[in-house]
Amino acid sequence: MRAESLAVLPHDGLPLWVGLTFAGIAVAGWASAALAFRRRSIPQLVIPEYPASGLSLSLPDAPLPIEFFPGSVLLLDRLGAVLQANEEAVTQFGDSVGAILRHPAARSALSAALRAEPEGADDLPPVCSTTFTLDVPVPRTLHLSLRGIPAPQERHKRVLVVLSDRSEAQVLDRMRLDFVAHASHELRTPLASLSGFIDALRTGGSTMDEGTRQQFLDIMGQQSARLKRLIDRLLYLSRVQAHEHQRPRDVVDVADLMAIVLGEVAPRFDEDGCTLNLALEDDLIIKADEDEMVQVLLNLIENALKYGRERGRDFSVTLFARRAPERDDRWPEDGGILLGVEDNGRGMEAYHLPRLTERFYRVVDNVEPAQQGTGLGLSIVRHILDRHGGRLRVASAPGRGTTCLVWLPPVSVVQPEMV
Structure with missing residues (x-):
């Protein structure tokens, strides 16, 4: 009697057992659809009972989720053909991937990774790595780390490759070594001279004439x-580098900046045949450290006087400041302010220009040893401009003078709020 009453209880016009049946079918359908979607959207790896580390692909062509790796990653077959490349690898290396993998060092590392066997049943295969320099299309120092992915059959074996470009690190290491070598040489030269004259005065002081x-x-x-x-x-260079990451916040009037520079360098142009000109637009504002920008312009003028002037010829230097063109591919932003130093001196060969801002690099063509500087002036200029978000461009040719352009980003003027 109780079972009969349950069978005929209505629920929205249907018996209760019919509603429960439909609900069960719907839940099962949703679960099946969700599982199918997950299998389609995420590559699945099967970890079978395999003696070497348990890593194997369920199928030879099953994709690996290498997009999750934070670096440039490739998946190769046993012949070195690329099966997969994540977005980072495509963006950073592009069409160079083929040339990288054809390099003899890369081929040797691939062969070693395919032959490498894990030491124990639960261990991963060892990593095989190599570093080499690829000369085309531009010289690049590359580091490859390779690890084989075990498979039940040798022809299904795959190799995971992580690529990294170490060109910049190698350049920095070379610059550090060059800096130590050059600094040691520059310091040793005057010290050796002082030591020699001190010894001469000490040993021959009593017999040496006054002249x-x-x-x-x-x-x-x-x-x-x-x-x-x-x-x-x-x-000074070390102090500039210490706060190079801090952008200056002071707003400087370029006219005031030029007045300070003129006061410093005007006595250097009192000689006959040596003139200094000023070309300045009105109402120029920059966001800068005033002392550091004065140092930039003084260094540029000093270089013009030291390396540009020739005996027997009239020499002129023009110090100028103007607004940059709204559209100019030479600078990272539209607009901005241009400060510059231009001379009509001897100029220099084009091969010097890329290295002018290197520490201790000096242009010694037709320059007397007594006029040679420390080779640090333009390096200081570069680091100051890096702090200001600026750029330096130098244009020169033998017999046509030199122009040094300093670009500084535009100052965003904040309008006062209306009360």
């Missing part, structure tokens, strides 16, 4: 001044 003694002392004074300039430049 020779004075000559030695003058040379020692010049060498000590050179040593002091070099140390001061190195200390």
Whole structure:
């Protein structure tokens, strides 16, 4: 009697057992659809009972989820053909992947990765790595790490490759070594000179005539001044680099900046045949550290006087400031301010231009040794401009003078709020 009453209880016009049946069918259908979607959207790896690390693909052509790797990753077959490449690898290396994998060092590493066997049943195969330089299309130093993926059959074996470009790190290492070598040489030269003259004065002081003694002392004074300039430049460069990541916040009027620079360099142009011109647009504002920007312009003018001037020829330097064109592919942003130093001096060969901002690099063509500087001025300029978000471009040709352009980003003017 109780079972009969349950069978005939209505639920929205249908018996309760009919509604429960339809609900069960719907839930089963939703679960099946969700499982099918998951299998389609995420590549599945089967981990069979395989003695070497348990990693194997369920099918030879099953994709690996290499897009999840935070780096440039390739999946190769046993012949070195690319089966998969993640987006990072395509973006960073593009069409160069084929040339990279054809390099003899890469082929040898691939063969070693295919032959490598894990030491224990639960261990992964060892990583085989190699580093080499690829000369085309541009020189690049590359590092490859390869690990074989075990498979039940040898022809199904795959190799996972992680690529990294170490060109920049190698350049930085070379620059550090060059810096230590050049700094040691530059410091040793005046020290050796001072040491030699001190020994000469000590051993022959009683018999040395006054003229020779004075000559030695003058040379020692010049060498000590050179040593002091070099140390001061190195200390200033280290201070600039210490806060290079901090953008300046002060707003500077370019007219005030130029007035300070003119006050510093005007006495250098009192000689006959040496003139300084100023070309300045009105109402130019930059966001800068005033002292550092004064140092930039002083270094550029000093280089013009030291390396551009020729005896027997009239020499002129033009210091200018103007608004940059709204559209100019040379600079990272539209607009901005251009500061520059232009001279009509001897100029320089084009092969010098890419290296001018390297530490201790000096243009010695037709320059007397006494006029040669420390080779740190333009390096200081570069680091100051890096802090300001600026750029430096140098244009020069023998007999046609040199133009140094400093670009600084535009200043965004914030309008005052209406009360």
